[in-house]
Amino acid sequence: MVPERPPRPELEARLFSLREALRDSGLEGALLTHPLSIFYFTGAFARAHLLVTERQLRFLVFRPLERVRRESPFPAEPFRSLKGLPGLLREAGLRRVGLEFASLSHRDFLRYQDLLQDFELSDLSGIISSLRQIKSPYERACLREAGRRLAEALSAALPRLKPGMTELEALAEIETELRRRGHPGLVRSARGNEFATGLLVSGPEAVEPTYMVAGEGGRGVPGFPSGASLKEIRPGEPVLVDVAGYFAGYYVDQTRMLVFGKPSREVQEYLEIAEALMATGKRLLRPGVSAEEVYYALFGEAERLGVSEFFMRHGEEGVNFVGHGVGLCVDEDPPLAPGVKTPLRAGMCLALEPKLHIPGLGVIGFEDTWSLEEDSAEKLTVFLPKFKIISCQ
Numbered sequence: 001m002v003p004e005r006p007p008r009p010e011l012e013a014r015l016f017s018l019r020e021a022l023r024d025s026g027l028e029g030a031l032l033t034h035p036l037s038i039f040y041f042t043g044a045f046a047r048a049h050l051l052v053t054e055r056q057l058r059f060l061v062f063r064p065l066e067r068v069r070r071e072s073p074f075p076a077e078p079f080r081s082l083k084g085l086p087g088l089l090r091e092a093g094l095r096r097v098g099l100e101f102a103s104l105s106h107r108d109f110l111r112y113q114d115l116l117q118d119f120e121l122s123d124l125s126g127i128i129s130s131l132r133q134i135k136s137p138y139e140r141a142c143l144r145e146a147g148r149r150l151a152e153a154l155s156a157a158l159p160r161l162k163p164g165m166t167e168l169e170a171l172a173e174i175e176t177e178l179r180r181r182g183h184p185g186l187v188r189s190a191r192g193n194e195f196a197t198g199l200l201v202s203g204p205e206a207v208e209p210t211y212m213v214a215g216e217g218g219r220g221v222p223g224f225p226s227g228a229s230l231k232e233i234r235p236g237e238p239v240l241v242d243v244a245g246y247f248a249g250y251y252v253d254q255t256r257m258l259v260f261g262k263p264s265r266e267v268q269e270y271l272e273i274a275e276a277l278m279a280t281g282k283r284l285l286r287p288g289v290s291a292e293e294v295y296y297a298l299f300g301e302a303e304r305l306g307v308s309e310f311f312m313r314h315g316e317e318g319v320n321f322v323g324h325g326v327g328l329c330v331d332e333d334p335p336l337a338p339g340v341k342t343p344l345r346a347g348m349c350l351a352l353e354p355k356l357h358i359p360g361l362g363v364i365g366f367e368d369t370w371s372l373e374e375d376s377a378e379k380l381t382v383f384l385p386k387f388k389i390i391s392c393q
Helices: 008-025 035-042 065-071 082-091 106-115 125-133 137-160 167-180 265-284 291-304
Strands: 029-032 047-053 057-063 076-078 096-099 120-123 198-202 239-247 250-260 323-325 349-352 355-358 362-365 368-372 377-379 387-390
Touching: 008 029, 008 035, 008 047, 008 125, 029 035, 029 082, 035 047, 035 125, 047 082, 057 065, 065 076, 082 106, 137 167, 137 239, 137 250, 137 349, 137 368, 137 387, 167 198, 167 239, 198 362, 239 362, 250 265, 250 349, 250 362, 250 368, 265 291, 265 349, 265 355, 265 362, 265 368
Parallel strands: 029 096, 057 076, 096 120, 250 387
Antiparallel strands: 029 047, 047 057, 198 239, 239 250, 323 349, 349 368, 355 362, 368 377
């Protein structure tokens, strides 16, 4: 049984790694404010400041103090005004302090800059991202459980789907089963994407470009033009189901293909190509390979197979990635994208999603989440088959 809250030794190991990174970067302390960072290091969500130094941990909570005291193993103290921060930093003997610039609004950044003008402030965003890229055994267990629950939910929901349903109705059946298994109905995104549990798109309308940086498009609804819509699903057309499994704060990402009735020969041929692309990508998921190498190898394979014009493209508008990290957000670093020279390392958990956008037909492709080991990769998204034919009866 995987604990639903990170055990104290897990949190202490994360703090140890943070302190090591602070020493290596010449920083004397970290002042964390982003709720996900607070959760990552304390086990509790809060509006708070977490001050981490070589010898100190000050958990300064605005709200909800009593709940935090129940959920975190670390002492929490009330904190009501930012005006007290300079005194706390001086008391800790700090001069050079790190903040997560990437998670601060410009207004908040200027406020901290003015308030802490006697201190040298540096950006911690890259350090925190790097620490979160490597998953501990506990985190990998959470992701494994998320994959298991996702497989259970799909197994329960898919028999209820039928042609004539709208995309939204079909997705609602899947979402119902996910929520019965503890999914909050919201997927956290590190890159500004917005969706509930995922996307379900079908037929030629799935190629519709959207504002989101995602592996597929979709018509959506007015005011939210992406993903599932009120379009009815027709027999024989490809249906793409890209949904995120959840457990204890962690997300896995998975895409499967459906068709009601018999698929056309054209659909079958593109499904086979999609399988070949996934196999190529999977072979590259090993330590030492750079993130961009995975992208370029898959693009080269798409060219070899004669489908480069459809590869990760919404018509004239493409997305330059073939996968991404997962964890507390569904789209974490590193993206598998051009220019990202980050070497893959054991402990990374990555979603691989090469997809084809075929005008007049739909979006066809698969996605799985993998946990990288020193000499292998474990698939965490375990629902099978990848392509399912559902009877029209």
